[in-house]
Amino acid sequence: MCLAIPALIKEKDGTRAKADIGGAVREINLDIVDRPVEVGDYVLVHAGFAIHKLDEKEALETLELMRKVFGQ
Amino acid sequence: MKLSSAFRGSDLARNIAENIKKATRRRWNLMEFCGTHTVAIFRHGLRSMLPAGLNLVSGPGCPVCVTSRRDIDRILHLAGMPGVVTATYGDMMKVPGSGMSLAEKRARGADVRVVYSITDALEIARANPSARVIFVAVGFETTAPSTAAVIRAAALEGVDNFHVLSLHKVTPPVVGALIEGGTEVDGFICPGHVCSIIGSRPLEPIARDYGKPCVIAGFEPADVLQAILMLVRQLEDGRSEVEIEYTRGVRPEGNPNALAAMNEVFRKVTAEWRGIGEVEATGLKLRDEFASFDAERLIDREIVSEPDPPGCRCGEVLRGELAPTGCALFGAACTPENPVGPCMVSSEGSCATYYQYVGRQRT
Ligand code: SF4
Numbered sequence: 001m002c003l004a005i006p007a008l009i010k011e012k013d014g015t016r017a018k019a020d021i022g023g024a025v026r027e028i029n030l031d032i033v034d035r036p037v038e039v040g041d042y043v044l045v046h047a048g049f050a051i052h053k054l055d056e057k058e059a060l061e062t063l064e065l066m067r068k069v070f071g072q
Numbered sequence: 073m074k075l076s077s078a079f080r081g082s083d084l085a086r087n088i089a090e091n092i093k094k095a096t097r098r099r100w101n102l103m104e105f106c107g108t109h110t111v112a113i114f115r116h117g118l119r120s121m122l123p124a125g126l127n128l129v130s131g132p133g134c135p136v137c138v139t140s141r142r143d144i145d146r147i148l149h150l151a152g153m154p155g156v157v158t159a160t161y162g163d164m165m166k167v168p169g170s171g172m173s174l175a176e177k178r179a180r181g182a183d184v185r186v187v188y189s190i191t192d193a194l195e196i197a198r199a200n201p202s203a204r205v206i207f208v209a210v211g212f213e214t215t216a217p218s219t220a221a222v223i224r225a226a227a228l229e230g231v232d233n234f235h236v237l238s239l240h241k242v243t244p245p246v247v248g249a250l251i252e253g254g255t256e257v258d259g260f261i262c263p264g265h266v267c268s269i270i271g272s273r274p275l276e277p278i279a280r281d282y283g284k285p286c287v288i289a290g291f292e293p294a295d296v297l298q299a300i301l302m303l304v305r306q307l308e309d310g311r312s313e314v315e316i317e318y319t320r321g322v323r324p325e326g327n328p329n330a331l332a333a334m335n336e337v338f339r340k341v342t343a344e345w346r347g348i349g350e351v352e353a354t355g356l357k358l359r360d361e362f363a364s365f366d367a368e369r370l371i372d373r374e375i376v377s378e379p380d381p382p383g384c385r386c387g388e389v390l391r392g393e394l395a396p397t398g399c400a401l402f403g404a405a406c407t408p409e410n411p412v413g414p415c416m417v418s419s420e421g422s423c424a425t426y427y428q429y430v431g432r433q434r435t
Pocket residue numbers: 383384385386387389396399400401402403406407411412413414415416423
């Protein structure tokens with residue numbers, strides 16, 4: 001029940017947005033997202049609400065770290 | 073997002089697993105608190121990638137499973153009231169109460185609707201002004217802020233036929249309760265999306281006061297394995313810290329907007345967890361300012377529940393003391409089609425997950 005999935009913001013109107021979730025476009029709510037989001041941003045969506053703006057830089061760093069680990 | 077699939081690559085997973093093998097010198101019990109992690113671990117066959125000395129134990133992180141029988145009976149009582157429409161998430165439908173489940177209640181004529189989001193329940197209330205719409209809110213910190221946001225919106229809008237039965241629970245104190253109750257775990261794989269909301273700080277007492285390292289993990293195979301590697305390194309080095317593996321989804325301070333919404337609408341009360349008992353400050357009750365939205369106020373009689381079904385060992389399963397396959401009813405009298413306990417109902421319940429991925433051959 002605690003699954004949240006990445007979604008791409010397609011349109012935004014105040015605290016409502018349309019987002020692409022794995023190919024399907026759904027309406028999502030931006031009331032409680034942690035940071036301001038704009039069209040083109042990725043967010044984690046849980047039960048119709050964006051709960052976290054995904055940070056691409058952080059994601060890349062984690063991957064980098066994992067790859068480094070296996071190089072040891 | 074392309075990036076998520078990058079965390080799914082099997083080469084990456086295999087290489088992290090290699091490093092886990094190299095790093096593990098002693099035997100360790102690690103608990104994955106969250107049911108979503110349990111499912112990911114089985115779906116991707118991660119257990120078979122670990123060295124023999126590493127034992128994974130499934131925890132109580134399934135909100136439906138830890139809902140007490142008395143709370144299920146309270147839902148059934150409300151759902152049976154005239155003029156009531158009950159809305160909830162699909163996983164709640166088949167959980168047996170003392171007499172029946174919500175699904176059975178619906179078959180007998182109650183108006184029960186499954187929704188994807190609490191916003192759908194508010195929509196039902198707007199569209200049916202003569203009905204009382206009761207949303208049964210289950211879930212941990214990942215879900216509670218959305219409930220808070222919608223209650224806040226309903227108050228602003230003045231939707232007075234909308235009510236919420238809050239069965240929301242907060243998680244960090246229950247980890248302490250498990251440790252004090254004697255569950256033998258050396259470290260915790262902590263729930264990524266709960267921590268998207270609460271951040272890493274509320275877990276610090278677990279690492280500091282109980283000496284149990286915590287790593288907050290994402291849900292892709294490489295995330296879970298990397299978190300296990302980080303835990304093993306802490307344990308082998310004799311460290312006990314809170315670390316975040318899932319940095320793309322969790323910041324140490326959490327989500328301030330979601331926390332503010334939760335705080336505005338709810339206060340913490342003692343809650344009953346199935347299999348664990350009452351744990352202080354883990355329930356979320358609507359504050360007095362929002363009392364008119366509180367479905368608890370509609371309950372007009374004492375609810376007396378029967379004890380849990382004989383033979384069901386959900387309690388021990390939820391505490392991580394017994395693997396589901398250790399229950400005599402598992403796969404025999406108790407299956408997902410005919411669940412005896414809630415751990416076999418929810419798609420993320422430990423018993424249901426074991427049944428789906430490992431247990432069927434036993435039947
Ligand atoms: S297998 Fe069924 S009866 Fe046994 S503990 Fe799990 S839910 Fe309860």
